[in-house]
Amino acid sequence: MRLPAGTSILTTVAVGALLAGCSASVDFGKSEPKMSAEKLATLVSEKLASTTGQPKPNISCPGDVVGKVGNTTRCKLTANDGSTLGVTVTVTSVDGDQINFDFEADATASPAS
Template sequence: MRKAFGRLAGPLVGVVAAVAPMVGCGTDAADGVPAVSTADLQRDIAERFAEAGARPQSVTCKDPLVGEVGQTARCDVTMSPTNSFEPIVTVTGVDGETVDYELLPALSVEQLERAVARLVAEDGGPPDSTVTCQAGLLGRPGEVARCDVTAGGVTLRRTAEVTGVDGLMMNFDLVPMLTKAEVERSLLDELARHLGRRPDSATCSGDLEGRPGNSVDCAVTDGPESAAFILTVTAVDGDRIDYSYAPRG
């Protein structure tokens, strides 16, 4: 069975992550613990990115970085009006007033929504698409976030998955997904074509993500009779998901 669904795959160009450790000179906080001020943190981050050939338009850190191992701070880094991110700064070591820290690339919910909308438009989708994501995205391979893309009254669900962090670049793919309701409706449509009549209802165990081998269980009811099926993704080709269905043994 073949189901039409949008799919995008590509790098989020300009999402920068400092992979080398950084060092900041701290000033004493109120309790005597060293801290890197927001001004020093912003200046240091901007200089590091400029040295790497990716000068940001602005860097804004919300709070000072307290000089205790494991403490974190968030900074908004804007590369362009449509490309920004929110790296997480984490203290890795403290030696007197010297604070060592590193950056983990991350996108806030709003930044991920803008990035997905931009990728949809660049892939030929409607430029006025509305994107709603359930969470932000951390720059670790395998991290995922779910986003709904709405255009022309139709909402499609996609999974944003980080595929790699290479040097200064974080890449993610947008993977198509059939929601639980879409899977149920699609299965009933397919059974109606095969049987010549539409069963009463279908209830599936969850969404079906467009990755070959992924599967979902569904129960179909037709009058007093019921049957269990397993749906398995066989291929993803551009904007389409192919899946097979078979009785659950």
């Protein structure tokens, strides 16, 4: 049985219940550093692609992430067929302008609406 491409990436990500770490340098002033939602989405997409061996998935994140250990946000992976998979991103450490984070994909996907 051949799965559609969208279902294939979701299955690949979900089966691994992926937990991966990333880091990025960000700009900050006097307050805590922040990473833009767009940059976060790009980094998660690139890491998922390299980990799963699949093309970069479409990831969206709801807002900027403040570089404070323990902060979390929920991003969403949307496959070509419209099905989605939640991805939780958690800040694990901050070193100057470097925000380090882990992310974990949900175990099951939501079907297209």
